[in-house]
Amino acid sequence: SAVISQKPSRDICQRGTSLTIQCQVDSQVTMMFWYRQQPGQSLTLIATANQGSEATYESGFVIDKFPISRPNLTFSTLTVSNMSPEDSSIYLCSVRSGGANQPQHFGDGTRLSIL
Amino acid sequence: GENVEQHPSTLSVQEGDSAVIKCTYSDSASNYFPWYKQELGKRPQLIIDIRSNVGEKKDQRIAVTLNKTAKHFSLHITETQPEDSAVYFCAALGDYKLSFGAGTTVTVRA
Numbered sequence: 001s002a003v004i005s006q007k008p009s010r011d012i013c014q015r016g017t018s019l020t021i022q023c024q025v026d027s028q029v030t031m032m033f034w035y036r037q038q039p040g041q042s043l044t045l046i047a048t049a050n051q052g053s054e055a056t057y058e059s060g061f062v063i064d065k066f067p068i069s070r071p072n073l074t075f076s077t078l079t080v081s082n083m084s085p086e087d088s089s090i091y092l093c094s095v096r097s098g099g100a101n102q103p104q105h106f107g108d109g110t111r112l113s114i115l
Numbered sequence: 116g117e118n119v120e121q122h123p124s125t126l127s128v129q130e131g132d133s134a135v136i137k138c139t140y141s142d143s144a145s146n147y148f149p150w151y152k153q154e155l156g157k158r159p160q161l162i163i164d165i166r167s168n169v170g171e172k173k174d175q176r177i178a179v180t181l182n183k184t185a186k187h188f189s190l191h192i193t194e195t196q197p198e199d200s201a202v203y204f205c206a207a208l209g210d211y212k213l214s215f216g217a218g219t220t221v222t223v224r225a
Contacts, residue, residue: 001161033212042204043159043215092158100211101147101166106158 002027006093006107013114018081021110023093028073031096034066037109038089046091049076083114117142117209121216129224134192136219138205141186147208148181148188153218154201163190195223 003026013019023032032049047055049070057063070076080087093107118141128134140148149164165172165179165188172179176195181188192199200223206213 031211042217045212048212101208103149103161103164104213105161106151108158 001103001105002029002095002097004093004095004105004107006110008110009108010111011113013083013112015084015114017083018079019083019112020077020079021091021093023076023078023095023107025074025095027097029095029097030073030099030102031104032070032076033094033096033104034068034076034078035092035094035106036089037092043092046078049078080112083112085114088112088114117145117207117214119205119207119214119216121205121219123219124217125220125222127222127224128195130195130197132195134190134195134199134221134223136190136203136205136221137187138189138207138216139185139187140207140209140214142207142209143183143186145207145209148179149206149208149213150177150179150190151204151206151215152201153204159204192221195221197223197225199223 005024034046035043045058046061047057049055049068051070055068067079090109090111092109096104121138146167151159152162153159163177163179165181176193178191202218202220204218205216
């Protein structure tokens with residue numbers, strides 16, 4: 001499966017600031033997704049990163065708060081803007097190659113703490 | 116959208132016994148059902164998956180069954196070992212994206 005590199009692996013940030021998380025894949029992939037996982041919880045889809053166009057956001061997530069870029073088939077970024085303590089969570093990049101019912105894999109995640 | 120329910124939320128088994136986790140889904144059009152294992156502080160790792168044209172799939176000590184009529188699927192782990200201790204998530208593919216269950220924390224007692 002594709003090797004997914006996500007950075008930073010963790011960060012501690014001040015409220016009101018923004019942080020950009022990068023996801024790099026070692027091969028071209030069809031789909032790239034961003035998830036949030038709060039402590040002890042399941043995986044919640046934030047958005048689907050679309051190459052060359054605006055991301056598709058899930059209910060409860062908006063572009064102003066979570067701007068996403070995907071300039072090519074191997075790279076995407078997620079920015080968490082104007083952070084508050086409620087944004088403290090793990091953010092995970094996930095990728096899929098081929099058709100919709102193909103395996104989907106996750107990066108190691110970014111553990112974000114907001115003071 | 117797709118809704119996935121997972122039971123139980125916690126499961127404690129004696130080493131060597133079997134563990135079974137059950138999930139139900141709502142969208143009859145869903146056709147792909149993966150299972151992920153997440154160890155503490157690690158990424159979710161795909162351990163097995165099943166597609167709707169198959170009723171059962173096995174990989175060593177892990178097996179998954181699918182009942183499309185009843186819209187439920189299950190993970191079976193036989194001869195459990197301490198390294199099987201983790202959180203397990205089921206998922207169903209609705210539209211083009213995965214919906215995840217709430218997770219099952221499995222503890223294997225030595």
